[in-house]
Amino acid sequence: MNTSKASLTRSPGVPGSAARWLLGKAGGGIFVLWAVATAIFFGIRMIPGDPAQAIMGGPGSQASAEALAAARAQYGLDQPLYVQYFGQLWRLATGDLGTSYSLKIPVSQVLAELLPPTLILAGLGLLVAWVMALVLAVISTRSGPVGSAVASGLEIVSSAVPHFWLASVLIMVFSTALGWLPPVSTSTPAGLVLPVVTLALPLAGFLGQVMRDTMATAQRSAFALSARARGESEIGVLLRHSLRHAALPGIALSGWAFGSLLSGAVVVESIFARPGLGRSLLSAVTARDIPLVTGVALVSAGAYVVIMALSDLGERLADPRIGPS
Template sequence: MSTPPAPPARPSPGRSVRWLLGKLGGGLFVLWAVATAIFFGIRLIPGDPAEAIMGGPGSQASAEALAAARTQYGLDQPLIMQYLGQLGRLVTGDLGTSYSLKSPVLEVLGELVPPTLTLAVLALLLAWALALLLAVLSTRSGAVGAAIASGMEIVAAAVPHFWLASVLILLFSTMLGWLPPVSTATAAGLVLPVLTLALPLAGFLGQVMRDTMAEAQRSAFALSAKARGESETGVLLRHSLRHAALPGIALSGWAFGSLLSGAVVVESIFARPGLGRSLLSAVTARDIPLVTGVALLSAAAYVLIMAVSDVVERLADPRIQAP
């Protein structure tokens, strides 16, 4: 009499703790690297930060006022001392006060996060839906359908946001008059910005999911399910879609970061308030605290999404060893 196979061993608590510590350490390293890059990078921009504090070059601030601003904000100290001082403040959660808006950065971020988060989440959901649809069409519509879907994926993935936004505005606003050319507080004002962000991402995700879905349909478990009498639709819904979603889940952290970077262009084109548009204005105005706050928040969101997608991928695919 054969002995039944032993159940898979559960991960030890020590391994889970090491996994969590590794994720935490990696996240802290990313935040430190972003803060360091922003600190030194923004100082390479020509101009005096003290002038930005006083309202920009057009403020015609006196030399005495500029000197007082440098002293108040520690800009008269050596660069390394400014860097260490900023790291110390960031560790305590003090992001400082925006030079251009004259408000605490935390308060400014509290106003900017909701519109950008809404835009990014809706774009990610739409991109996922379109990618899965393209993957299904490319694998269920024969050679011609697969070629058309594949071409649509390649074109969508290659289109830059600024060009796509211009075409969508010309088509749906200028020619058809269906949607507003700028973002408004209504649902209609969200359609074009969401489409502009979602379509290129859907093209990229669709290419990855299509290959995985085609591989899943040729796999042993799909053939076994068909042999048991399960229909093509049943195999697709119960097996192929789940396997096609795995690479998308793994890329969700990268996708969310891509959406945040794309929001800089999209929010500027559609005059939509948010992190992206404010980041562009803050860089132009050399608003160091606000630039640092937006960059750190974006990096923290990226790290969090990467960790969540890692956990979801492990839950969705039993073949991946749990932490």
């Protein structure tokens, strides 16, 4: 009777805790988006040059003073800085991302075309990195001292390799020397292999180091010893217990990892001539295309916030000991 009363007392708190968790995530996401929009607004305006010239096609357009003045008036660039800032925040809050200075089309249209290729690239990179990290973690904990040393060395080296160097090596080996894969990204699955591996390999080295330590601890833990005492094979202990515990830190780091892949996409998409947000962001910064830079940065930040929330939720589902807070 006392137990039932206690359970009834505790049960209303669970939805409340989940609601607080959701509100906390939503509030944190709004703050991140505001901070990104503010940093982009003031950061771009600190770059030398006149935004009106970017609107008119750049310094080489030889636009007249009257045309530049008209562009400033049309886009509100002749107003005080604080008026421009709050005006932009209001437009962003209402979903108006503006029109790209360089492309002369709505930023929302540009994002609708470029977001899917980048999300596919980052998503596949995260999946491949997870598979590589788990394989390295299993090899380093199950293959003896020599195999462990080799796997650990591969993890350390791969985590320190920069994307631009790795991409160059992969192109020289698999495209130029062997001719197995195209040197630039194409619409075929083969065109995705080198960009995905370039993104995934450094991340796999980092995740592998974290998973290896957790897996080694899990294999020496009391529940693993108890499973072996019940007659469980080493493969069974690995699949049913060790891999689950090794995946927990990887799940917790998946949000950060996805953000790292989005930043790495700037380099990878440029090297492999792949359309996407990263390559467009680099071009937009060069052209001082303020609306496009802001739109790409906000969409990337929004994707990062969502993935962070999903990774947090996945960690709570994978480990029942972590409850809503």
